[in-house]
Amino acid sequence: MPTETEITAGLSEIFAEVFGREIALIPALTAKDVPGWDSFKQIEIIMATEERWGMRFTTRDLDGLRCVGDLIAVVAAKGK
Amino acid sequence: MRHLPPPPPEFRARLAALPEDPRAAWDALTALATHALSPLQTNALDAALTARFPTPPAFAPxxxxxxxxxxxxxxxxxxxxxxxxxxxxxxxxxxxxxxxxxxxxxxxxxxxxxxxxxxxxxxxxxxxxxxxxxxxxxxxxxxxxxxxxxxxxxxxxxxxxxxxxxxxxxxxxxxxxxxxxxxxxxxxxxxxxxxxxxxxxxxxxxxxxxxxxxxxxxxxxxxxxxxxxxxxxxxxxxxxxxxxxxxxxxxxxxRGRSAKCLVLDLDNTLWGGVIGDDGMEGIVLGQGSAAGEAYVALQRHARGLAGRGVILAVCSKNDEAVAREPFASHPDMVLREADIACFVANWGPKPDNLRRIARELNIGLDALVFLDDNPMERDLVRRELPMVAVPETSDDPEQSIAALVGGGYFESLSITEEDRERTALYGANRAREALREQTTDLAGYLRGLEMRLIWRGFDAVGMARIVQLINKSNQFNLTTRRYTEEDVRAVMADPAAFGVQLRLLDRFGDNGVIAIVIGRVDAEGDCDIDTWLMSCRVLGRQVEPTTLNLLAARAAALGAKRLVGRYVPTKKNGMVKDHYAKLGFAPVGETPDGGSRSVLELAGFQPAETFIEVVEG
The missing domain is CATH 3.40.50.1110 (SGNH hydrolase)
Structure with missing residues (x-):
């Protein structure tokens, strides 16, 4: 079961691959804060996150995503 | 995507550092595309591709x-x-x-x-x-x-x-x-x-x-x-x-870019073990073990492909006599020597042998799919001959079938009579070769073939083969214009145009429809030869001058005074660069890309005498 630190580190790698540059991840970060974070990139992030931790998000998981902190919480909850 | 090799670890770095030269950049992108890319890697490659080439480059293959x-x-x-x-x-x-x-x-x-x-x-x-x-x-x-x-x-x-x-x-x-x-x-x-x-x-x-x-x-x-x-x-x-x-x-x-030939390694690809070391009794093939059954299943798959027109060839590091033995006499072999159109077994490098196979079969290297369990051989071929498709596999025949299916290398839109008969066609070619070796002079050989060229206008019956030939002929193809069924119907409906399909028969059998000509006559009496293409397997049999005789007659019947031939160069049709000059056309112009226009006046045209009888039918 990954810790929050491990999840954040993993997400940092995913964001770097998706955006082609390093993104400093803080829990409060939202799509509005990152240039280029559109619905296409959003799906890339979700897909890569599912792949990395071998999990599948439900529609309810996805509806609850507002910021990076929510994503970390979903991965942590599903990884238990 | 498991038929493709895994992407290199430096995938991102190579995307970020594409060469300046557009052709080199295109080749680098193509090379990166030929890996089992993840969805994110696919998106990243596409972003680099569309950034570098917002419009399609003219020099692409x-x-x-x-x-x-x-x-x-x-x-x-x-x-x-x-x-x-x-x-x-x-x-x-x-x-x-x-x-x-x-x-x-x-x-x-x-x-x-x-x-x-x-x-x-x-x-x-x-x-x-x-x-x-x-x-x-x-x-x-x-x-x-x-x-x-x-x-x-x-x-x-x-x-x-x-x-x-x-x-x-x-x-x-x-x-x-x-x-x-x-x-x-x-x-x-x-x-x-x-x-x-x-x-x-x-x-x-x-x-x-x-x-x-x-x-x-x-x-x-x-x-x-x-x-x-x-x-x-x-x-x-x-x-x-x-x-x-x-x-x-x-x-x-x-676009006629599907592969045409499956080249098979033998030891640990088509059977288990090494025929030179293990002998006929020692190789794993057929009933008695699950692995033996699995190799039979792979051979059945290959024969199924051959049955619908894929050419089979062998490329193996072996003494030839030893390599042929299972084909001749192993009771559980599904594939027999008659199924293999080109059998190459020696100790030379495989890229050289693949070149030889392509040459002997008269097809391009990019028409080959090379199946080999040995990762070193696969790697060597990928580096030396990037145009050859090399599916990822192992000594597990199940994986070989999955890789061949997953790659879809032989995707085909129709099945013609020629496809079903292709193995027999290559068998008849071996009989022709034997005749050529027995006969001392070329004229004697050509006469001995007893050839008949049967021509017909375009029609619904021949449609599938006409479209197939137009879209897959690359080498003997003067203009490389691709036609869909719709386009072919338009030719049939055009009173000023004619399309001819030519079938070649000889004493060894039916070669099938082997050539297509499309001509269009304008008001000045110029007959533009829009398309002239031919299957390379009938090269050297006087089909070209016999076709010209026919073409001249058809054009004259529509009121043409001269034939206008055009050579449009591509990467693959260098063999027909001098086609019209050889047939007596006079050059009237060249294009900067090495293409040319040639004219033949019909007034003084003397039909060539050949050993081929021409029949309408």
Whole structure:
């Protein structure tokens, strides 16, 4: 079961691959804060996150995503 | 995508550092595309591709394809996979998509932007939710009538049509006997998929068999309800590269870029063990072990491919006599020497032997698929001959079958009589070679063949073979113009044009339809030879001058005073550079790319005397 630190580190790698540059991840970060974070990139992030931790998000998981902190919480909850 | 090798660890770095030179950059992108890329890597490669080449480059190995992707739900996420799959086949892809869901309006208008785009291929990617909505209101036939109307509109724009089959996304309501429930969406989709095939064949549309793929890989590999509800993506974004690959195969087949020949290694590929060390009794093949049965299954698959026109060849590091022994006398061998059109067993490097196979079979290196369990050999061939397709496999024959199927290297849109007879055609060629060796002079050999050239105008019976030859002939092809069925029908309907199909028979058998000529006569009496192409397997038999005799007569019958021949150079047709000069045409101009125009006055034309009898039939 990954810790929050491990999840954040993993997400940092995913964001770097998706955006082609390093993104400093803080829990409060939202799509509005990152240039280029559109619905296409959003799906890339979700897909890569599912792949990395071998999990599948439900529609309810996805509806609850507002910021990076929510994503970390979903991965942590599903990884238990 | 497991038929492709894993991407190099420095994938991102190589994308970021593409060479300055456009051709080198294109080659680097193509090389990166030929790996098992993840969806994110596919998107990244596409971003680099579209940034570097916003419009298709003219120097690419294949002519660009303009594809209109017309969907009823979200399709934007499919674009990167489509462009990358086309790139893998050397095809630059220009893509046009309407606003969300506007497929019907786009075709019925037609949308001026679509008409201006002038699609060569229209892919109707209708999602199954949309199709199933018609379950309550109408029958499958009503739906197919509506689609056939759209196909006709697409064809009126000059496009070849691909209709996507429905993914079976609707959950069953009744159960295993779902078909008994009237207006069940699941049953409707199954009935639609079943009826689609015959209707598409009748209307000349091609099918993208998503249903068959879902049956193989499982629906979950293609469809994830979460993404449907989130973004109306029926094809899950994780499946987008595989979707692109499926469409890419069809585009390759439409453009005549499908492979023609499967080259097989022997030891630990076609049987278990090493024939030179283990001997006939020691190799693993046939009943007695699961592995032996699996090698038989691979051989059956190869013979099945041969039965529909794929040429088989052998490329093995062995003494030839030892390598041939199982083919001649192992009781469990499925493949026999007669199935192998070109058998090369020696200790030389495999790239050299692959070059030899391509040369002897008169096909391009990019028409070869090389199956070998040895990763060193695969790597060597990939580096030295990047145009040869080399599926990832191992000494596990099940993996070999999966890789051949997964690669779709031999994707074909039709099956002709010639395809079914191809192995026999190559067998007859060996008999011809034997005659040539017995005869001391060329004239004696040609006379001894007792050849007859049977010509016919274009007709419906010959349509499949005409279109196939026009789209796959690369070497003996003066202009390399590609024609769809629609285009061929237009030639048939044009009173000033003529199309001729030529079949060559000799004492060893029927070579099938081996040449196509299309001519068009203008008001000045010039007969432009729009297309002249020939199968390379009848080279050196005087078919060319005999065809000219026929062409001159046909043109004169339409009032032509001279023949105008054109050589349009491509990467592959260097062999016909001097074709018209050899036939007595006078050069009248050259183009900067090395092409030429030549003229033959019909007034003084003396038909060449050849050993071929010409018959209309």
């Amino acid at each position: 294949a002519a660009p394809v303009r594809l209109a992707l017309l969907g009823s739900a979200t399709t934007e996420h499919l674009a990167p996979g489509l462009r990358v799959a086309a790139l893998r086949r050397g095809i630059p892809l220009a893509l046009w998509q309407p606003d969300y869901g506007q497929y019907q309006a786009a075709l019925e208008g037609p949308d001026p932007a679509l008409a201006e785009f002038a699609p060569q291929v229209v892919l109707l990617a209708l999602d199954a939710h949309h199709l199933a909505r018609e379950a309550a209101s109408g029958s499958v036939d009503v739906l197919l009538d509506r689609l056939a109307g759209l196909w006709a509109r697409a064809r009126a724009l000059g496009a070849v049509v691909i209709q996507q089959a429905a993914l079976p996304v609707a959950p069953p309501l009744l159960g295993a006997n779902e078909h008994r429930l009237a207006d069940s969406p699941a049953a409707f989709l199954a009935a639609f998929n079943a009826a689609l095939r015959a209707r598409a064949d009748a209307e000349g549309a091609h099918v993208l068999a998503l249903d068959a793929e879902a049956a193989q890989a499982g629906l979950g590999a293609w469809y994830n309800p979460t993404y449907w509800h989130l973004a109306k993506q029926e094809i899950a974004p994780a499946a987008a590269p595989a979707y692109g690959e499926l469409v890419g195969r069809l585009l390759g087949a439409i």
